[in-house]
Amino acid sequence: MLGNFSYCNPTKLYFGDDSLKFLKDELNNYGDNVLLVYGGGSIKKNGIYDEVVAILKAAGKNVAEVAGVMPNPTIHKLNEGVAIAKAHQTDLILAVGGGSVCDYCKALSVSVNYDGDPWQKYYINFEEPDCETLPVGCILTMAGTGSEMNAGSVITFPEKKLKIGHVFADEKIMPRFSILNPKYTLTLPHYQMVAGIYDIFNHICEQYFSDEDDSTTDYIAEGLMRSVIHSSRIANENPQDYEARSNIMWSATWALNTLLKKGKTTDWMVHMLGQAAGAVTDATHGMTLAAVSLPYYRHILPYGTAKFKRFAENVWNVNPDGKTDMQVAEEGLQAMESWMKELGLAMHLSELGAREDMLPDIANATLILNSGYKVLTKDEVMQILKESL
Amino acid sequence: MLGNFSYCNPTKLYFGDDSLKFLKDELNNYGDNVLLVYGGGSIKKNGIYDEVVAILKAAGKNVAEVAGVMPNPTIHKLNEGVAIAKAHQTDLILAVGGGSVCDYCKALSVSVNYDGDPWQKYYINFEEPDCETLPVGCILTMAGTGSEMNAGSVITFPEKKLKIGHVFADEKIMPRFSILNPKYTLTLPHYQMVAGIYDIFNHICEQYFSDEDDSTTDYIAEGLMRSVIHSSRIANENPQDYEARSNIMWSATWALNTLLKKGKTTDWMVHMLGQAAGAVTDATHGMTLAAVSLPYYRHILPYGTAKFKRFAENVWNVNPDGKTDMQVAEEGLQAMESWMKELGLAMHLSELGAREDMLPDIANATLILNSGYKVLTKDEVMQILKESL
Numbered sequence: 186m187l188g189n190f191s192y193c194n195p196t197k198l199y200f201g202d203d204s205l206k207f208l209k210d211e212l213n214n215y216g217d218n219v220l221l222v223y224g225g226g227s228i229k230k231n232g233i234y235d236e237v238v239a240i241l242k243a244a245g246k247n248v249a250e251v252a253g254v255m256p257n258p259t260i261h262k263l264n265e266g267v268a269i270a271k272a273h274q275t276d277l278i279l280a281v282g283g284g285s286v287c288d289y290c291k292a293l294s295v296s297v298n299y300d301g302d303p304w305q306k307y308y309i310n311f312e313e314p315d316c317e318t319l320p321v322g323c324i325l326t327m328a329g330t331g332s333e334m335n336a337g338s339v340i341t342f343p344e345k346k347l348k349i350g351h352v353f354a355d356e357k358i359m360p361r362f363s364i365l366n367p368k369y370t371l372t373l374p375h376y377q378m379v380a381g382i383y384d385i386f387n388h389i390c391e392q393y394f395s396d397e398d399d400s401t402t403d404y405i406a407e408g409l410m411r412s413v414i415h416s417s418r419i420a421n422e423n424p425q426d427y428e429a430r431s432n433i434m435w436s437a438t439w440a441l442n443t444l445l446k447k448g449k450t451t452d453w454m455v456h457m458l459g460q461a462a463g464a465v466t467d468a469t470h471g472m473t474l475a476a477v478s479l480p481y482y483r484h485i486l487p488y489g490t491a492k493f494k495r496f497a498e499n500v501w502n503v504n505p506d507g508k509t510d511m512q513v514a515e516e517g518l519q520a521m522e523s524w525m526k527e528l529g530l531a532m533h534l535s536e537l538g539a540r541e542d543m544l545p546d547i548a549n550a551t552l553i554l555n556s557g558y559k560v561l562t563k564d565e566v567m568q569i570l571k572e573s574l
Numbered sequence: 575m576l577g578n579f580s581y582c583n584p585t586k587l588y589f590g591d592d593s594l595k596f597l598k599d600e601l602n603n604y605g606d607n608v609l610l611v612y613g614g615g616s617i618k619k620n621g622i623y624d625e626v627v628a629i630l631k632a633a634g635k636n637v638a639e640v641a642g643v644m645p646n647p648t649i650h651k652l653n654e655g656v657a658i659a660k661a662h663q664t665d666l667i668l669a670v671g672g673g674s675v676c677d678y679c680k681a682l683s684v685s686v687n688y689d690g691d692p693w694q695k696y697y698i699n700f701e702e703p704d705c706e707t708l709p710v711g712c713i714l715t716m717a718g719t720g721s722e723m724n725a726g727s728v729i730t731f732p733e734k735k736l737k738i739g740h741v742f743a744d745e746k747i748m749p750r751f752s753i754l755n756p757k758y759t760l761t762l763p764h765y766q767m768v769a770g771i772y773d774i775f776n777h778i779c780e781q782y783f784s785d786e787d788d789s790t791t792d793y794i795a796e797g798l799m800r801s802v803i804h805s806s807r808i809a810n811e812n813p814q815d816y817e818a819r820s821n822i823m824w825s826a827t828w829a830l831n832t833l834l835k836k837g838k839t840t841d842w843m844v845h846m847l848g849q850a851a852g853a854v855t856d857a858t859h860g861m862t863l864a865a866v867s868l869p870y871y872r873h874i875l876p877y878g879t880a881k882f883k884r885f886a887e888n889v890w891n892v893n894p895d896g897k898t899d900m901q902v903a904e905e906g907l908q909a910m911e912s913w914m915k916e917l918g919l920a921m922h923l924s925e926l927g928a929r930e931d932m933l934p935d936i937a938n939a940t941l942i943l944n945s946g947y948k949v950l951t952k953d954e955v956m957q958i959l960k961e962s963l
Contacts, residue, residue, distance in 0.1 A: 191586065192587040196582070198580060200836070201577065367576075399805065399808075402824075404798065405828070416788065436790045
């Protein structure tokens, strides 16, 4: 049953190895004060920073900077950025980086003109902004989160061991434009590349493993999953394969730009478990998802067998002849496991710095959603985390 | 190879059996003068007209009307509408109908403030508008053309036997909003339903059968084709199945809202042949496409065998074991042929009123595109039309 919904995603995308040249035109749509936001400095090493700054200068922009946005951007870093953005009277926030930088910029967008505590308002109360928001543009340097074409923003409060995402309702909080150059992703370490690939794949899974219907949405999801599997195998062998990396980048955008949830319910428990592990260990997002996925999916398999069977057949080409539904479904998860190992993903939380004594903290930080094939109990969360260790 | 491109599709979609209730909110975004445009009057029989007019009146709008937009809207009807729209000082053009009405409204959008001949400018010279364009909103009553979320517009010049489509470059010419209520499609005659379904399927084919790469775009196309095949079989058995009809409606939108052509080349020769047949016979669009498709695809099969083999395996589940590529590819087309016959589509142009003596006219009206696996000669066009008769 394709339920009722609305869809609007106005983000303008420029895709390809020449896409940065369109930044100049986009800058004409905004005022003079640009806040340039980036991460740990890799864009200074690979030259992207210099290219972007040259374009900003040529356009006559006044540029202020927020540097050092961390992989799990903190509320403290957000507060620091709000002060800089205010002092600069920012007209456009320009994110140059991966999903973390882009998420951070959306958090800035809704916080600069808000006088209260953004953590409480947006990440605890999940309220929508009632202040004026600032436009965000994005130059993406890593494929994975889909943050370049959605209104989601994940922020971490390290002292509280909380990492919480808010998907804002207003499409104005989506980046107004995003520049997607697959070449920028070629210099990423293999570890970051495969973590991003699994993040993409899991975004699709989170929206796919819910409902048992025949919606068009799920057929699109299957196409995207097949594409990610295919291109990831090529990129794993040869990370410099531009075609594979470009397909991965494009899949990432469509995996989480709201299309795959239209007309259906979603799950998102792998992200809840993984984000909790990330808040406690500060491990790479995609790797935390990888480590908890199979224990979680095997746990919910009996409650959603029909969909896992369909996943096995339509995504992994499992031949169902002469097998029970459960056997077909389990073969699909085995195929997924082989692929994950082939990519070199983290298959255990212990590989990511987690120890048994941290599990209660991770379990406590896990938001249990009322979604998917089985709403977990606290005990089940702990059991899945133990199996993931 | 996923080539360079930009993507922007800001159309706001309201989908579902309650979607008309959002019209009220959308009307707030436009001035008081609304031009209501519709077709042959079926919306008066099924009550949609009364519902829409009541909402317009309650919102205090001044409404003028263009009624009687025909299935292949003519340039003469366009000129008539331009005069009405001008006299009404139109702020919003509201299409209530299928793709023809929506196409017509986009033609109005670019013509009302243009002083010259829109046929020459937009449909012969394929120029972009340099005048101010009017916003279009759409209430869709038939699934098929995808016109509800793109900037395409097909207009016919009957005396010249020409039916020509222009996909405008500016996303402002896309409908600003579209209301998609699958219930509105339930009252369509079976013939119109299956013609729409084939139109959808062929839109996907036109963008799929070009290039031989591994692009994400083609994987999404395969997912959409599988969904259309699945839901069409259910709707063919039971046209009142809301779930199937809703999936068909949603597939139609994504089949032709620009996503499936991103990063790749396209074909579109089936549409060129079918539109020429439509201009000469005035037959239903989707049926003309059905009648010419298999002769065309079998003709180009030797030039694109690898893609037709992939189509057979990924869309029609053809088992390739022990078969040549050509055999696998041909089995895919046979599966497609069986499905088309199952739906009751026109398999010959003669079923649509075409006679052998009309074929030279149809051939002359066929625009030969420099695209796809084989650029046709004039002789090949004639040969395919003979095989389609």
